[in-house]
Amino acid sequence: MAKKPKSPLAFAPVNAPSNPADVKALAVCAALGNKPDELLEILHALQHDLGYVPESTLPVIANALNLSRAEVHGVVTFYHDFKRAPQGRHTIKICRAEACQAMGTEKLCDHAEKKLGAKLGGTSKDGAYTVEAVYCLGNCALSPAVLIGDRLHGKVDAKRFDEIVASLDNASLSQETAA
Amino acid sequence: MITIFVPRDAAALSVGADDVAAAIASEAKRLEKDVKIVRNGTRGMLYLEPLVEVETAKGRVAYGPVAAKDVPDLFNAGFLDGAKHKLCHGPTEDIPYFKKQERLTFARCGITDPLSIEDYRQHGGFVGLSKALKMKTIDIVTEVTASGLRGRGGAGFPTGIKWKTVHDIKADQKYIACNADEGDSGTFADRMLMEGDPFCLIEGMTIAAIAGGATKGYIYIRSEYPHAVQAMREAITIARKANWLGDKIQGSKYAFDLYVRVGAGAYICGEETSMLESIEGKRGIVRFKPPIPAIEGLFGKPTIINNVMSLAAVPIILAKGGEFYKNYGVGRSRGTLAFQLAGNIKQGGLVEKAFGVTTRQLIDDWGGGTATGRPVRAVQVGGPLGAYLPQSKLDVPMDYEEFIKIDAMVGHGGLVVFDDSVDMAKMARFAMEFCAIESCGKCTPCRIGAQRGVEVIDKIIGDDNRAKNLELLEDLCVTMTDGSLCAMGGLTPMPVMSAVKGFPNDFQRKAPEKKIAEAAE
Numbered sequence: 194m195a196k197k198p199k200s201p202l203a204f205a206p207v208n209a210p211s212n213p214a215d216v217k218a219l220a221v222c223a224a225l226g227n228k229p230d231e232l233l234e235i236l237h238a239l240q241h242d243l244g245y246v247p248e249s250t251l252p253v254i255a256n257a258l259n260l261s262r263a264e265v266h267g268v269v270t271f272y273h274d275f276k277r278a279p280q281g282r283h284t285i286k287i288c289r290a291e292a293c294q295a296m297g298t299e300k301l302c303d304h305a306e307k308k309l310g311a312k313l314g315g316t317s318k319d320g321a322y323t324v325e326a327v328y329c330l331g332n333c334a335l336s337p338a339v340l341i342g343d344r345l346h347g348k349v350d351a352k353r354f355d356e357i358v359a360s361l362d363n364a365s366l367s368q369e370t371a372a
Numbered sequence: 373m374i375t376i377f378v379p380r381d382a383a384a385l386s387v388g389a390d391d392v393a394a395a396i397a398s399e400a401k402r403l404e405k406d407v408k409i410v411r412n413g414t415r416g417m418l419y420l421e422p423l424v425e426v427e428t429a430k431g432r433v434a435y436g437p438v439a440a441k442d443v444p445d446l447f448n449a450g451f452l453d454g455a456k457h458k459l460c461h462g463p464t465e466d467i468p469y470f471k472k473q474e475r476l477t478f479a480r481c482g483i484t485d486p487l488s489i490e491d492y493r494q495h496g497g498f499v500g501l502s503k504a505l506k507m508k509t510i511d512i513v514t515e516v517t518a519s520g521l522r523g524r525g526g527a528g529f530p531t532g533i534k535w536k537t538v539h540d541i542k543a544d545q546k547y548i549a550c551n552a553d554e555g556d557s558g559t560f561a562d563r564m565l566m567e568g569d570p571f572c573l574i575e576g577m578t579i580a581a582i583a584g585g586a587t588k589g590y591i592y593i594r595s596e597y598p599h600a601v602q603a604m605r606e607a608i609t610i611a612r613k614a615n616w617l618g619d620k621i622q623g624s625k626y627a628f629d630l631y632v633r634v635g636a637g638a639y640i641c642g643e644e645t646s647m648l649e650s651i652e653g654k655r656g657i658v659r660f661k662p663p664i665p666a667i668e669g670l671f672g673k674p675t676i677i678n679n680v681m682s683l684a685a686v687p688i689i690l691a692k693g694g695e696f697y698k699n700y701g702v703g704r705s706r707g708t709l710a711f712q713l714a715g716n717i718k719q720g721g722l723v724e725k726a727f728g729v730t731t732r733q734l735i736d737d738w739g740g741g742t743a744t745g746r747p748v749r750a751v752q753v754g755g756p757l758g759a760y761l762p763q764s765k766l767d768v769p770m771d772y773e774e775f776i777k778i779d780a781m782v783g784h785g786g787l788v789v790f791d792d793s794v795d796m797a798k799m800a801r802f803a804m805e806f807c808a809i810e811s812c813g814k815c816t817p818c819r820i821g822a823q824r825g826v827e828v829i830d831k832i833i834g835d836d837n838r839a840k841n842l843e844l845l846e847d848l849c850v851t852m853t854d855g856s857l858c859a860m861g862g863l864t865p866m867p868v869m870s871a872v873k874g875f876p877n878d879f880q881r882k883a884p885e886k887k888i889a890e891a892a893e
Contacts, residue, residue: 230671232653233636237595264654271655272636274595286596290557291752292788294802295715296743328639328756328806330596331560332383333788334418334713334720343598347386 210253214243218250222257229258232268236275245276273327281316281323283361285309286340289326292333297350301337302326304351308358321365322358373406374452375427379482381414381567382599383560388439389422395443396424403447413568415482416722417469425464428454434464469719469738474700476708477684478724481568487606489614492571498616500690504579505624512583513539516686518694520706525551525642525679526754526783527859528705528772531686537666538584538674546586547670549651549677550577552593552600553635553642556755558786561710562680564722566593566600569684570607574617574630576683579690581628584676589628592647594635604632639810643858644677646812657812658858681710681784702728705771705782713739715752715788725770732766735789746791750799750875754783756806757863759870760796779870781863796875801829803867811860818861821852825868835883842872842879 210216221238225231235254240246246269255262269275287305289298302313305324309317316323332338335347339357346357378384378393393409400407417423420436424446433454435446442459449457461467475481484491492498504512517532538546550573554562566573577589593601608630611617619627633651635641641650645659648670669675685707689697698706705727711734713720718740725734731751735741742748750760759780761768768774775782790799804825811818825848831841849865856862872879 228653230651230653233634233650237634237636267655268653271657272638274636288557290806291756291799291802292558292715292786294799295788295790295794327596327637328810329555329557329559331554331563332386333558333560333715333786334717334722335383335386335421336715338386340596345382345386345599347383 210249212249214247214250215253217242218253219257222254227257227259229260232258232260232265233272236269236272240275245279248277281311282321282365283341284323284325285358286325286327286330287313288328288330288332288336288338288340290329290333292329293337296336298337301339301349301351301354305354308355321362373408375408375410376452377410377412377425377427377432378422379414379568380411380486380599381421381564382597383418383564384414384421384423385599387421387437391440392422392424392438392443395440399443399447405447405452407452410485412484413481413486414564414722415464415470416478416564416724417467417719418721419719420461423464424451426451426454430454431463431465434461434467435459436461469721469723472737473724474708474726475724476688476697476700477572477681477710478565478569478722479688480572481565484569486568486570486603487610489571489610489616492569496691497571497687498575500687501575501579501616502622504582504690505622505626509539509583509585512579512690515694516583516689519685519689519697520694520701520704521682521685521689521697522705522772523679524681524685524709524784526556526757526781528782531678531682534666534678535580535583535676537664538586538676541667541674543585543674545588545671545673546584547673547675548577548581548584548586548589549644549648549665549670549675550589550591550680550683551642551644551647551677552591552597552604552680553647554597554680554784555594555639555642556757556784556786558714558752558788559712559755559784560714561712561722561785563597563600565680565684565710566597567603570603571611571616572684572687573604573680574607574611576686577630578617578621578628579686580676580678580683582626584674586676587627587629589630590633590651590670591630592633592635592641592651594641595637601632601634608632638812639806640812640858640860643812643860646858647677648675655812657814658860660857679784700726702726702769703771703773705773709770709782709785711770712784712786713789714786716742716744716791717787717789718743718745727771728769730767730769731761731787734770734787735766739789742789742791744791744793746793748789749792749794750790750796750871752788752790752799752867753786754781755786756803757781757859757866758783758786759866760790760799760874761870762874765874779866781866795881796871796878797829797833797881800868800871800879801826801833803864803871804829807860807864815855815857815861817852817855818857818864821848821856821861822864824848825852825864829868832879833881833883838880845872 330338423436641656646656807822
């Protein structure tokens with residue numbers, strides 16, 4: 194990395210990164226060939242491992258891909274998926290698009306906000322849940338739809354929502370016990 | 373051994389298909405029955421999911437919707453022999469919902485194991501590509517042009533003409549990009565195909581690549597579709613191993629390889645030039661046209677861009693000929709479209725049918741009316757940028773040109789049904805709100821117009837200078853339609869104005885006390 198010619202326009206750190214997130218970012222970039230067109234994949238991978246994209250990694254990624262820091266910042270902030278701050282342990286995505294509206298997702302959103310004590314886009318006080326609105330999960334024949342991690346749920350009403358949240362609690366409890 | 377099918381489609385999983393499969397496995401073990409569980413795609417009768425099928429002497433027999441707790445009872449009733457049960461629907465292919473369809477693109481979906489390349493071949497897979505490998509590239513283009521296939525993403529541009537442009541250009545590198553950023557609410561056909569018959573898309577893309585001279589392809593799948601991403605990635609790996617992708621495909625002179633790129637939650641990336649930017653790892657900002665992507669597309673090279681549905685129709689066109697495909701449909705809308713019944717509908721799912729069927733037929737004959745049992749008041753056809761149709765327009769045949777005549781669009785074939793409890797002023801406001809959230813921000817009519825649109829509609833709802841603001845809204849819509857760079861800002865006025873014109877009373881209701889101002893915050 195030290196041998197790489199530096200663009201005079203790149204706002205990048207000269208020293209090799211030392212904090213774990215930055216080291217991770219560097220490794221992810223290298224694994225994807227340090228190619229600028231892989232930026233979205235890099236950010237997905239980083240967020241998958243760290244839960245969000247820490248600010249400190251932006252110049253590290255920029256340097257590795259030979260982009261400006263502004264370009265990386267621009268991409269991170271453009272896409273709804275990329276988070277710049279830590280999220281709850283579970284991110285609950287509730288579909289708020291038309292098909293789910295036709296089946297009462299507005300009510301479901303209200304219920305979720307009350308149940309979790311967090312507004313859409315926010316995180317519950319105990320840090321357990323982030324709840325956010327998304328627009329279409331492709332489960333429009335079984336509305337309203339909710340996505341948690343890679344698990345999709347259909348026909349979710351208030352009762353089912355509570356059951357799903359309870360199952361998350363149980364899962365994380367048993368994980369903690371196992372640990 | 374008895375074969376049992378339990379779908380692995382995300383919609384089926386969303387209502388417990390994994391639990392059902394596990395319950396069947398454990399019950400079979402307990403009763404010492406020799407069963408093989410195949411995780412197929414979905415048949416598209418999503419209202420019956422999880423739909424379990426049992427292979428019997430008289431064909432596949434359907435049970436659904438099955439919950440895990442129903443499984444012991446099904447074994448007791450003798451469902452392994454296709455016995456009667458309250459969840460039994462008889463032979464799957466005789467269910468009217470399925471039988472009345474014209475399955476061309478989705479011919480295999482739900483029947484095969486999506487990741488079995490042997491299944492795929494046994495059910496007519498790779499016939500089209502095998503033919504294409506022996507044809508002159510221009511003849512492939514001609515065949516697709518003759519089929520009358522038009523872009524299924526919504527724009528309806530003739531696919532063959534797009535391919536011809538790329539075919540005729542000389543370049544050191546050409547690409548093909550498949551738009552699988554199916555962001556429209558009420559649509560799930562792309563997802564269903566990618567999860568239920570991924571090799572079909574791979575075959576269609578390979579044929580397109582050979583025709584246009586592309587050697588590299590990308591499938592841009594939205595991040596909201598983790599199951600489709602996984603299915604496509606696995607299918608690509610399998611296809612590579614079997615030499616249906618890679619160098620010298622099946623001993624021919626052609627090379628083609630395929631990569632999956634995952635979006636990051638931006639609706640605008642379904643716009644083709646924005647998608648190209650995103651595949652290049654940039655912000656999904658819309659590009660100016662010209663140059664069109666067929667001439668200067670991905671990484672500045674000539675690029676064929678097609679929707680999943682357009683590409684997935686190609687294998688059968690090559691296998692059975694353009695004439696065969698053209699025999700379906702009406703007017704200049706040829707072939708079939710995968711209609712998706714969604715929202716407040718009793719029997720939601722996917723209905724593949726030739727163009728010419730009406731909205732009312734789809735909702736009544738297949739959908740069985742609303743889920744709530746109340747009367748249908750509005751149907752949004754073609755996604756969030758499509759028009760809201762009132763009852764009086766439900767008998768217009770599904771046909772690109774006929775829909776343009778009524779200021780609507782067929783789009784990607786999604787139908788979102790609303791009952792009589794819907795407030796259309798609220799839906800019009802949502803269309804503007806959605807545009808404000810998802811605008812890429814490049815052009816002013818879309819970026820600022822959508823924001824102003826929300827405000828103006830709030831004033832109309834709040835009975836603040838109603839007549840004047842309705843006039844202002846119409847004026848704003850004209851500006852957005854004429855002045856926006858792409859379909860996002862250009863078509864947002866369609867749902868808005870269709871609501872204003874089709875449901876005028878909803879914009880004249882007594883203003884709610886202050887509520888709206890709070891909601892706008």
